[in-house]
Amino acid sequence: MVYPRCVESAGAERVSIAETKPGTILSRILESRRAEVARRQRIMPETVLRIAAGKADAPRDFAQALARDKVNVIAEIKKASPSAGVLRRDFEPAALARAFEQADAAALSVLTEEEHFQGTLAHLRDARAAVALPVLRKDFVVDRWQVWEARAANADSFLLIAAALDDAALADLLALGRELGMEALVEVHTAGELERVLAVGARVVGVNNRSLHTLDVRPETSLELVDMIPDDRIAVSESGLRSAEDLSKLRASGFDAFLIGESLMREAEPGAALGRLIDAVSAASGDLGAGSSDRSR
Numbered sequence: 001m002v003y004p005r006c007v008e009s010a011g012a013e014r015v016s017i018a019e020t021k022p023g024t025i026l027s028r029i030l031e032s033r034r035a036e037v038a039r040r041q042r043i044m045p046e047t048v049l050r051i052a053a054g055k056a057d058a059p060r061d062f063a064q065a066l067a068r069d070k071v072n073v074i075a076e077i078k079k080a081s082p083s084a085g086v087l088r089r090d091f092e093p094a095a096l097a098r099a100f101e102q103a104d105a106a107a108l109s110v111l112t113e114e115e116h117f118q119g120t121l122a123h124l125r126d127a128r129a130a131v132a133l134p135v136l137r138k139d140f141v142v143d144r145w146q147v148w149e150a151r152a153a154n155a156d157s158f159l160l161i162a163a164a165l166d167d168a169a170l171a172d173l174l175a176l177g178r179e180l181g182m183e184a185l186v187e188v189h190t191a192g193e194l195e196r197v198l199a200v201g202a203r204v205v206g207v208n209n210r211s212l213h214t215l216d217v218r219p220e221t222s223l224e225l226v227d228m229i230p231d232d233r234i235a236v237s238e239s240g241l242r243s244a245e246d247l248s249k250l251r252a253s254g255f256d257a258f259l260i261g262e263s264l265m266r267e268a269e270p271g272a273a274l275g276r277l278i279d280a281v282s283a284a285s286g287d288l289g290a291g292s293s294d295r296s297r
Helices: 025-043 046-054 093-102 121-129 144-152 167-179 191-199 220-228 244-253 270-284
Strands: 072-077 107-111 135-138 157-161 185-188 204-208 234-238 257-260
Touching: 025 144, 046 144, 072 093, 072 270, 093 107, 093 121, 093 270, 107 121, 121 135, 144 157, 144 167, 157 167, 167 191, 185 191, 191 204, 191 220, 204 220, 220 234, 220 244, 244 257, 244 270
Parallel strands: 072 107, 072 257, 107 135, 135 157, 157 185, 185 204, 204 234, 234 257
Antiparallel strands: none
């Protein structure tokens, strides 16, 4: 079988990359990421990463953290984004992580992509070392090497983007993550992508309200797709979430967790802002618990 745009790792393992629309923001980021991964593979062979991963801290259970009977927020730590530019100049990942943990975040997401988000693996390591929460590596994974790199950096989970990977690659990367004790967050934006990730066995499914091709945000996307997510999967809504009303509506529809980044990063006190948001959603919903919903069973 011939896979499109296969990327070969230092260990000669190949991961297939789904064709993306040429000239889109996603396609440009993926091309940049492939080049950067290839460069780093020459410096750090996979064999070295495997040794480092074997010495890493035991992974924390990301999926279990999102299944609490609470308002489950994955609080995202990121310095910048292609759509908004620099979000926070006083950027201290460890301090942000502690503030989010104190506000009862369920988990953290840390951007590690350099060129477009000004993220680094050091941000992830610093954030995770400061808290007891599971931490997601938020990046554009195009190679198995990055999964080993994530575990070596003490990541507890990592992002897979359906629009960037074909079915064989999704299944392969999911399986590798599980071998290393990490359950991936698998992100979709359309019904077709959702069908694909369910078919390959994704357990934590993120519905991104933002198109990665245009960066446009449609909050309705989550509501349109949630009924397609089976009850035995964890449903996460991502992007464009700002208010208690937003989260309450999505929670009632069946979402178990919410990934929030930009709106918190813009706050003077992100941790306090998250605490207020969680309290407001809990009060509005009568603290019904995660998954209290009309989602199809």
